[in-house]
Amino acid sequence: MKTVALDVTSTGWITTFQDLGRCGTEQRGVPTGGAADQHSAAVANLLAGNPRGAALIENLGGELALVPDTDVLLAVTGAPSRVTVAGSTADSWAPLVVPAGHEVRVRGDMSRGLRTYVAVNGTLSTERLLGSAAPDPRMGFGQRVAPGARVLLETAFRGFGRRPFEAALFRLPVPVPRFDDGPWVVDVVATHGARSLPGIREVIEESVYVVTPRSDHVGLRLDGPVLHPDTDTEIVSHGVPVGALQIPHADELIVLGRYRSLTAGYPIVGVASRASLSLLGQAGPGREVRFRWIDRETSLRRLARCETEVRALARAVAGAFGALGFTAALALPAAN
Template structure:
């Protein structure tokens, strides 16, 4: 094991430490939080041989960059981006050997997604709250990665025993999501028996919504047509899942994210499918969304297929690394 320093030479609009969030904390009133795009974060870690939930860097907008003082194995995922190492273009969604002293720079396209994830083989040194490095500004745990700071990494990576390959290192079955131009289609499962608003499914299914600048990590606020309950009967406060479609008193639709409040008193008319949540995590101001109603069984089948793709990648990475002969075993700690 060796310690590597990653010098942060540039940051984006918001650059933080991140992981997949907290476990078993919602029963204590603390949201799970974690990466807005859980799929991209998990795949980034798998591509460098880390556990899915290892700490990595999440960036929103701008042009983050870092320089390692020793060779590292690194991957960048998330929204479409131009990635360079020492000024040379390289592939995203692929493992990369970054030589010591070479700057890694990521220039994302905010018109096709807002977040990128940068994972490095090993364990990044970051503070934790309730077992997770995920930030929670409301609890004073911001986890901001600042320009000029030095991030320490504990890693066993010392290069490959054989000849280094030019990027891409491997031909891997990477499940890369599609970031289409124009409206993004979001699958939604209806909430039967919770809140009934006559005609709401037709209105939502036939409309296009636009993400507004008032959106944040708690939820996406969408401009578009909505309907309100016929009566002003008070709704008893109830639990709300990640991805819930909520209609507040204002004429807007809110899709709740991983940092939402755990209870609410507004109508919930549907829940975004688990396969659509990563795409919602990439939606920024101005992005158009369309909602497609689906049933629970179809939603579960689609998620199972996506999970199978990620597991296939996990096994392929382990086999590829073993075939090339890493000089030391990949770390398996969280």
């Protein structure tokens, strides 16, 4: 193992250390948190030869630029972005070797997605809260990465055993999501709360909602038609999952995120499928969203298909790296 320094020469609006979140903390009242786009974060780590839950860097808006003091292996995923190394165009959603002293720069296309992820082979040196590098601003754990910072990591990467100017290193089965220009379609499973608002399913399915600037890490706030209960009966506070579609007193729809409060007293009319949550994590202000009702069995099948694709990538990366003389300790933990 060796210690590598990454000098941060530029950051976006919000750049943080991140991972897939905290396990087993919600029964203690602490939200799981973690990357808003779990799929992109997991794939970035796998492409960099890390376990999918390793710490990495999440960048929201603007340009992120890093300069390593030693050759490093990294991967950039997330929203469509322009990636360059020393000014030359490089690939996203692929393993990328950045030579010592060369700047890697990532500029995401904010019109098509909100967040990009950079995973570097090895273990990033960062603080943890309850076992996770994921920030939690409400608990005073910001995890911000600022311009001028020096990020350290321990890595076993020492380059690949191959001659320069050979053909591309990898052709991997990378499950790259689609970031369409039109309204994004999000699958939703109905809950018992929908029964208390007759007609709400039809209203939601037939409408287009727009993400507002009031959205944050707690949830997406959407402008669009909603229905409210026709009585003043107070709803008993109850537990709410990530992705819950909540209708507060205001005329808006909220999709609760990974940093939501764990209980709520507003109507919950549905829950976004787990396979759709990563797409919602990329939805920025102005993004149009449509909802499509599916049953629980369909939701589980689609989640299983996504998981199968990620596991296939992990096996392919391990095989490709091994063939090039670099053994990456890829673990296959269950997704959060």
